[in-house]
Amino acid sequence: MKITIIGTGYVGLVTGACLAELGNDVFCLDVDQRKIDLLNSGGIPIHEPGLDDVVARNRAAGRLRFSTDVAASVAHGELQFIAVGTPPDEDGSADLQYVLAAARNIGRHMDGYKVIVDKSTVPVGTADRVAAAVREELAVRGDARDIDFAVVSNPEFLKEGAAVEDFMRPDRIVIGHDDTPAGRRARELMKLLYAPFNRNHERTYWMDVRSAEFTKYAANAMLATRISFMNELANLADRVGADIEAVRQGIGSDPRIGYSFLYAGAGYGGSCFPKDVQALERTARQHGQDLLILRAVEAVNDGQKGVLGRKVVARFGADLSGKRFAVWGLAFKPQTDDMREAPSRVLLRELLARGASVAVHDPVAMAEARRVLALDLGSGALARIVFHDAPMDALDGAEALVIVTEWKAFRSPDFEQVKARLKQPVVIDGRNLFDPCGMTALGIEYHGIGRSVLARKNAPGAIARAAAPVVDEALG
Numbered sequence: 001m002k003i004t005i006i007g008t009g010y011v012g013l014v015t016g017a018c019l020a021e022l023g024n025d026v027f028c029l030d031v032d033q034r035k036i037d038l039l040n041s042g043g044i045p046i047h048e049p050g051l052d053d054v055v056a057r058n059r060a061a062g063r064l065r066f067s068t069d070v071a072a073s074v075a076h077g078e079l080q081f082i083a084v085g086t087p088p089d090e091d092g093s094a095d096l097q098y099v100l101a102a103a104r105n106i107g108r109h110m111d112g113y114k115v116i117v118d119k120s121t122v123p124v125g126t127a128d129r130v131a132a133a134v135r136e137e138l139a140v141r142g143d144a145r146d147i148d149f150a151v152v153s154n155p156e157f158l159k160e161g162a163a164v165e166d167f168m169r170p171d172r173i174v175i176g177h178d179d180t181p182a183g184r185r186a187r188e189l190m191k192l193l194y195a196p197f198n199r200n201h202e203r204t205y206w207m208d209v210r211s212a213e214f215t216k217y218a219a220n221a222m223l224a225t226r227i228s229f230m231n232e233l234a235n236l237a238d239r240v241g242a243d244i245e246a247v248r249q250g251i252g253s254d255p256r257i258g259y260s261f262l263y264a265g266a267g268y269g270g271s272c273f274p275k276d277v278q279a280l281e282r283t284a285r286q287h288g289q290d291l292l293i294l295r296a297v298e299a300v301n302d303g304q305k306g307v308l309g310r311k312v313v314a315r316f317g318a319d320l321s322g323k324r325f326a327v328w329g330l331a332f333k334p335q336t337d338d339m340r341e342a343p344s345r346v347l348l349r350e351l352l353a354r355g356a357s358v359a360v361h362d363p364v365a366m367a368e369a370r371r372v373l374a375l376d377l378g379s380g381a382l383a384r385i386v387f388h389d390a391p392m393d394a395l396d397g398a399e400a401l402v403i404v405t406e407w408k409a410f411r412s413p414d415f416e417q418v419k420a421r422l423k424q425p426v427v428i429d430g431r432n433l434f435d436p437c438g439m440t441a442l443g444i445e446y447h448g449i450g451r452s453v454l455a456r457k458n459a460p461g462a463i464a465r466a467a468a469p470v471v472d473e474a475l476g
Contacts, residue, residue, distance in 0.1 A: 001025070001193055004077030006102045008035055008066065010046055010163070010271070011119055011156050012083030017051060018167040020058035022196050028066045029073035039066040047337040047364050050164040074109035079189060081154075082130070083119040092278035094123050103130040106149075107137025114149045115186040119156055121216050121276060123283050127151040127176075127209045150186035152177050153209045155216035160270060161335025170197055173204040176212025217283075220276040221294055226261040227268050228300040234264030234450025235307070244450025245432060264449045266404055266430035267304035269332030269341035274301070305343045308402055308430045309350030311447050315426065316399060321355030326398035326422070328391055329405025329431075331365035339365060339372040343430070344404045348385065352377065357384040359394035363407050392417055400426035406433060415442050 001024045005016035008030040020026040030036050035045050042059075044052045058064035067073065074080065084098035099120055106116060116134065118127055131151045138145050153176035158166045175190050177183040187206070197203055207215075234244040244264045252259035268274070277298050284291045316323060332342035339345065344360075351358055362369060366387050374382050388394040391410065395401060401422060403410060411433050419425040419442070427439065428447045439446035 001079065001189075002077045003027070003079045003081065003193075004029060004073045005081045005083055005119075006030075006073065006105075007082070007084035007098075007120070008032075008039060008045070009083070009085055010048070010160070011158065012081070013039075013044075013046065013055070014048065014051060014158060014163045014167055015081060015083055015119060015156065017054040017058060017064060018164060019193075020061075020064040021054050021168070024063065024193075025076075026058070026064050027073050027076040028064065029068065029070065030066070031068060033068055036066045036068050047335075048163050049161065049335055054164060070105050071109045074106055074114075075111070078113065079115050079117060079193065080106055081117045081119045083156075086120050086122055086275075086279075088275045088278055091282060093282040094121070094275070094279045096122065096126060096129065099126065100129060100133050103133040104137050107134035108141070110134075110138075110147055110149065112147065113182070113185070115189055116149060116151045117190075118151065118153050118213070121155060121272070121279075122153075122213060123217075123279055124210050124213045126213060127153055148182050150177065150180070150182040151209065152183075152186050152190060153212035154190070155212060157216070157219065160338055161333060170203055173197060174207070174212050174215050175204060176207050176209035178209060217276050217280040220273055221280055221297070223261050224268060224273045224277050224301070225293065225297045227263075227265075227273075228297040228304070230262050230264045231267065231304045231307075231449070232300050235304075237450035238452045241452070242450070243436075247450075264432060265304075265406075266308055266343040266347075266449070267301045269305075269343055270336075270338055271340045274298075274341045305346040306350065307449065308343070308347045308404065308428060311428050312351065312400070312402065313354070315428070315447065319355060320351060323355075324357045324359060324398045324423075325351055326394040326401045327358055327360045328362075328394070328401065328403045328410050329407055330360060330362035330369040331405055334405060334407045335364075337362075337365040337368040339368050342404075344369075345372070345376055347402065347404060348373065349376065352381045352384055357386070359386045359388055359396075359398060361388045361391040361394045362405065363409055392421060395421035397423055399423050400428055402428045402430065403433060404430050406431035415439075415444065419444060 003019055003024050003026045005012045005026060005028045008028050012028065016026045016028045038045055042056065044055060055064065082099055082102045084102055086094040086096060086099060089095045099122060106114060116130060118130060134149060138147055155174055173194050177187050194204055237244040237247065248262045251257050252262050277294050281291050281294050327344065330339065330342065330344045332338055332340065348358060395418060401418065425443060426445045430449060432448045432451060436446050436448055436451050
């Protein structure tokens with residue numbers, strides 16, 4: 001099938017490359033000439049495991065091309081995927097200017113039936129606005145008003161760091177279409193497109209357009225709620241002397257609850273959860289409803305991003321002048337360089353504001369962190385951050401190690417070297433990677449999230465071990 005992808009950001013590039021991998025002829029459009037030049041030269045503008053191989057293979061096979069030519073992109077595909085950004089506006093609502101601009105471009109250039117697929121995460125009712133924008137452009141053309149089209153909602157459910165795997169082995173495919181002749185024709189084309197994913201069992205959930213748009217927001221809001229719920233309980237566990245890891249296992253064993261997204265930590269970040277929770281709240285207010293639970297979810301998460309700074313202050317005092325701290329992990333989650341809404345940004349601002357200097361390491365996000373932190377902090381404060389290529393080098397002379405992101409490389413460090421290189425053996429673990437009793441047995445002062453009861457107990461002979469593998473806690 002001939003497919004056009006509008007937007008070569010995270011969603012668009014993954015979608016285009018993976019659809020080309022299935023044998024489709026994919027044309028990727030972007031208005032950013034520098035990004036297109038990078039892609040055509042073999043580069044990748046985002047970090048996503050496995051994506052570079054998929055892009056290179058399909059470019060070489062001629063199934064994947066990149067261009068800024070709008071007219072050519074509209075002419076190419078009967079299926080036109082809109083996968084542009086929908087950043088939050090000042091009031092928290094999703095900014096649809098790029099989505100509607102893409103729709104208008106399709107309306108200006110289309111000369112036959114098109115299926116316009118909203119792949120971007122958009123509020124309920126966006127398909128109607130996309131259709132109206134297309135009709136307006138067709139009306140301007142006069143003789144083109146009778147050209148037929150359909151708008152379909154096909155939200156993405158990709159986790160950053162596992163997006164290629166998620167796309168190629170989806171747990172569900174959600175498609176919303178209208179029950180009109182054009183909509184039913186669109187359904188048949190979408191069914192053909194996704195047929196390779198449904199050979200073993202049906203993964204597609206068909207529904208009306210508005211329900212499909214709502215499904216994406218509802219999914220992310222539910223996952224964000226579970227994270228904030230556990231973080232709030234973890235903070236209480238620290239106060240009452242309970243171990244949140246034991247609590248997690250106790251409640252997760254209930255099949256009605258399950259284990260996913262029950263890990264306490266330093267709060268969620270990224271491009272999806274914060275934006276989508278805010279957008280859903282905004283939609284509710286527009287319709288006269290206040291989503292009290294989601295308002296609390298957002299408030300809890302905003303507060304949780306400061307939990308590591310509070311633990312540092314509780315241990316070392318409010319004035320951190322002359323003190324140096326090591327920070328492992330800058331990206332909002334592993335397997336990505338995404339710094340959007342990352343808890344590390346809140347921690348670093350807190351430490352620097354209190355007079356500390358910081359040594360940092362991240363396996364992937366160092367370059368992106370430099371760029372983002374320069375904007376966050378300014379050159380003066382940025383000068384007090386030292387970026388280290390090796391995690392152990394960040395420890396030298398530091399008062400404590402603070403772990404922010406649960407990269408696998410951090411789960412089994414040489415603890416004797418950690419003790420030797422730190423000024424004093426203090427670890428503040430924002431992702432509960434380590435066992436408190438084992439750390440105590442090694443002579444390391446350990447501060448986790450909701451695990452202080454075990455950290456206070458001396459357990460001679462206990463063996464340091466990593467906790468149960470931490471599941472990635474954010475969808476892309």
